[in-house]
Amino acid sequence: MSEDEAHGGDRYEPNGGLTGSQRPTTAPVRVSDLVDTPPATDDVDLSDATLYLNRELSELSFHERVLNEAFDERNPLFERVKFLSILTNNLDEFFMKRVGGLKQQIAADVTELSPDGRTPHEQWRLVLERARDLLDQQTACFEELVRPALADVGIEIVAYETLSSDEQAALRDYFEAAVLPTLTPLTFDPAHPFPFISNLSLSLAVLTREHDDEPTKFSRVKVPGNRPQLVSVGAHAGGDTDARIDSESSSDADGTKRFVPLARIIEHNLDLLFPNVEIVDTSLFRVTRNAEVRRNEEVAEGLIAMIEDVLRQRRFATVVRLEVEADTPTAVRDLLVEQLDLDDRELFEREIPMDFTGVTALFDLDRPELEVEPWHPQPHPRFASLSVDDPDTLFAEIARKDVLVHHPYHSFTGTVGTFLQAAANDPNVLAIKATIYRTAPDSEVIETLIEAAKNGTQVAVMVELKARFDEENNLRWVRRLEEEGIHVAYGTIGLKTHTKTALVVREEGDGVQLYSHVSTGNYHSQTAKLYTDLGLFTADPDIGHDLVRLFNFFTGHSRHDTYRKLLVAPTNLREEMTRLVRREADNARAGRDARIVAKMNALEDPKMVRELYEASMAGVDIDLVVRGICRLRPGIDGISDTISVSSVVGRFLEHSRIFYFHNDGDPEYYVGSADWMTRNLDRRVEAIAPVVDPSLRVELEAVLDALLSDNRRRWEMDSEGRYEQCHPPDDGEVREAHRVLMDRAIAETERARDDQHES
Template identity: 50%
Template sequence: MSKAKASKKSTPEVSHVDREHYINRELSWLEFNRRVLHEAIDDRTPLLERLKFMSIFSSNLDEFFMVRVAVLKDQVAAQVSQLTPDGRTPQQQLQDISAILHPMVVKQHQHFETELRPELANHGIHLLNYIDLNQEQRLYLQDRFEKRIFPTLTPLAVDPSHPFPHMSNLSLNLAVVIKASAQADEKFARVKVPTSIHPRFVVFPEELRQHDGKPVVWMGVPLEQVIAHNLEMLFPGMIIQEYSLFRLTRDADLAVEEEEADDLLLAIQQELRKRRLGGSAVRMEIHASMPQSVRERLMQELELADNDIYEVDGLMNLKDLMSLRSLPLPELKDPSWSPVVPPRLQLVNELVAEGTPLEEGNDVFSVIRRKDLLVHHPYDSFAASVELFITQAAIDPNVLAIKMTLYRTSGDSPIVNALITAAENGKQVAVLVELKARFDEENNINWARKLEQTGVHVVYGLVGLKTHTKTTLVVRQEGDRIRRYVHVGTGNYNSKTAKLYTDLGLLSCREELGADLTDLFNYLTGYSRQRSYRKLLVAPVNLRDHMVSLIRREIEQCKSGKSGRIIAKMNSLVDPQIIATLYEASQADVQIDLIVRGICCLRPGLKPVSENIRVISVIGRYLEHSRIFYFQNSGNEELYIGSADWMPRNLDRRVEAVTPVEDPDLAKDLQEILSIMLSDNRQAWELQPDGSYVQRHPQNGEPERSAHKMLMELARPKEND
């Protein structure tokens, strides 16, 4: 699809949404991250899991500034005057973000310093400040500094002969003020804290890990404090006046003119090099003790305003707390969970584990031929289902071809290795690797090159569109016929995230799905301009129109005197046309429940606009990533799963695939998942008409219901089936 066509498609005629009925996208995202922070503060969350959520909150903010805030700043610089659907200018959004986020960040750091840090110490985890160390510990750190850290440091002076240094994105730095003598002028220098080559926390050996004369589990000091207390080695003969810690965030979004790039892979590699150097600064975190003169100098050099500065009183960059979660303290973590083998694949996995050659009738293809299979990760094992499907296809002598889309995959991907094996076995293997998967571009480039070197046909998607669909097509010779097996999922082919994200996948050999995926892959790899599909809903072709028509069908049911019901589960709901149509449905008395983990721009509960719409967000042990769409259809219920959220980018600017789930038993399974999610009173938050969220709690003595715990319990019996 040409960029002109993609652009035209991305601006459909949409129904009108009044500004006051639309929640700002960026502010809704901040509310999502507030819910993440709550999990770090909630004392019902195990201690090391609270550190995990502290880390995720910080990591989320990094990406938010690198992408979303950077875009807003670019719009302000370009004097963009277009208003958002809720009526805000780019400058107003930046002001609102600052007003909401500054107190949230203060709350995060205060809670860590006053609550979590002491509680960690109570459990034998001591994150110390340098001033708290005894003489023996200081001597150990001095020796470590001299032998390991000092040789890797590069102090950079700033004076007429030394220009202000470039500071890389997300770098942690010490701003040092020095003098040659008591009477000399002050000079400024910067020392980068090299967290890319040294761990953030310098851990003491066992013999030095003691508190009140008793051994403890873990004891360490932040790397920047070790450097700061040895600055005289970096500036011999100088007087260290003061030092301050700061951390910089830069614009890190890629800008690739695809139609101008003869080689998309090369173009993205060049942009990645620019990202590492960093774009313009968008945020600076500083220690609260930083002198005003140093603060002003940094702001001037980096062209930052007061709203871009975030003061931290205590440990900076709490993202690094994630490393402490690996400590061997299971009592401070969520109970362990091992994904179960789907019962119908139990025998196949046992034979594979024994090394027994699979024969027709006891292989994964025989299982799928008998009946469609729905898998739900991480409750169902990804390795024992999706990976099994692809690895078996790679070695099955009857498989002729494998076609697949890769958006994000793990660094040691068994699936990529299986594709290489398949190519080496003489099968036709075609893989669409999406090079524009944000922050995974470099990983995907490496895999693309490795795949190409082994004979796999690699394509990089369509100009102007990201390929976000999660699909696999396996073509198999069976007697005198060709049969096509498919996997259509909601999540990436990534064995690591499959243990952390909730996702669904459908394995099927339905003829119409196989034919649709054949057409879809021809669209992705060739010059096909397929405009119709038998079963699949494909963006940007028919997904938007079909979703709107499914909502409108429920409206018509209500207008004819019947009931209407919609349940939709997704990551984000942003699209104005979808929101306007849902408002129409609510006003026609369609009952609507939305399960939206992250951004939701729809306002529920407004009379008479949306009083029949309820929205919840579930934030807990697993990242809710699956997309499920349920339409009552006057008793002839239809359910769909797929890769697309209800966002303009998913409906108009990405290639997405959503499949119906037509097997009655599997449809019931999906309805049960939705019912469990809607019943959650532990991790569920209800969106209020004003855009805030209120967490549910058990009422009137009812038991606590955590959707994730309930789904684990539901999966457990499968082990013995």
């Protein structure tokens, strides 16, 4: 019996769902312990596996929505290229984390079924199949649509063979002067072991022989990642070795700019690297390694040593994907599969480029008509007139009334940066405390905290060393902070600290005042220009004291059981969110209006899905805006027919979390760092804050309304888990959430400027 037959012949649909007759026939998962209360009705089994979508397939469905932006001809051309690059990054990470994790489970003989009723092996097989289709679509999008469109506007990526002899000679000179010295051929033969292939590196498989009657030898040549991956044709005459792409890149007589992939230049000049031998064949390949290496925090001598060991292990971790050119010789394929210990299903045939991140070098060309209109984050009206040199006024403004900032619509530097800089240089500030999960390599936030310490302020920083793929960057900052005498906590045993919080302790005339910042996003000035995130500034003493407790937990060893206002994971967040959902269900059963609107990155936790099913069955209207993973199936008669699920994919990455509960006409709003994922609710330290100021609630309502009324970038999920993109009505108004909120921020700035002028 085939694996497909054993799994009931189910087929993964293009947008993420299993169609009705194709749902798994595996016995339903009995997860009666998911909630403390029984199902709402006796005739509905809410533990039925068919009610839950697969986590991995749902994530791939999100990546398909990302790829759609590259297909969408309504987007500027460079924007389409950008989304091809984003898909490369997304799928690389998916293979490193999710596929790697599945392979570990398979190797450990894990047979436990997922909530949707699949074993790790079944999931691994299905995600490889779906990912293969996505990669094929990515290549087709570039070759059939984007590449011709680039040529139409005078930007060509050409084959080396099409160049004139003079052009090839100039590129050969460039290769010999600027590339050849960086190359290291590694040959596999009885005297040399199979070479180590680094993660995500693009390599040439080179077959050579000295004599016709000898067998070929395999060599690996790594394409240097620190050289431009696209090289301008005609720009290297006279020995010029500067390969940067810019507006001065060489053009043909008709203004066309032509570029050749660096890999092809290397491939056609290998005789300089392998002299006096016959080059029989060359082909490109790329390896992806597992990032899910084992870590045992309980027995680690220290978190820093553990993270350093994780980084070392990750370099040599199991391979989870091998990408090869379509015409790669069978002998090379077989050798790579054998030496890298792969299953044939982990082999992916690709065309060049395999890695689309290198194509984004074209953005350095001065072609604004091919880009989206640039966005410049606006000054927040409440911060616009404030200065780091006048901390009294700044802190008085926050004490007067809470402030809500929304990035990238509002400037990160002009709000969060101003807040921290003012505190760092204020002699009345006694202490600054902050959590760092991810931050920029040249972080102004870190430099500000160091400046505060030099000014005599007590500074404590919680740096999460286990932030995946940022471990090395965070290690560097830990060492720098400690060198400056700053109190640094590295993480918590058994938990990952994911909160985005800062606390300023200030001596004032009437005593010590606490100023808090609770955010949905990281203290990262660069991602703040691309990710949508919310931040609440408040002088609420309850929230301040909650943060004092939270930071004491980071640097001490005791965990507080209660908090005054913050919802903190893993202490009370799950309990409180469950209570809020059930309260809406109780109101609906009592005939009162009941509504939930929840915006998050992912809805993965089966317990929360079941709570939402229960609430829907009670009659609660529920709108979910979930950017990525969503296990819940909306629109199922009698179970989730009052639930809608939307996903917005556009120029900014939706990253903010907002939770609204109608509460019988006395609504409650919350913002913070946690999604409704099991890891966020149970295995991470998270913080979510209530938003109580009526004017700030109006702001949150406007954000949710913009997202839910979007008819350009929003996708709606059906009951089978498939997504369909919304479209404006014929001759109707186009409502694009990001554009609406950009315009709103501009209007805010203009009103504030007018008010200041009138005053």
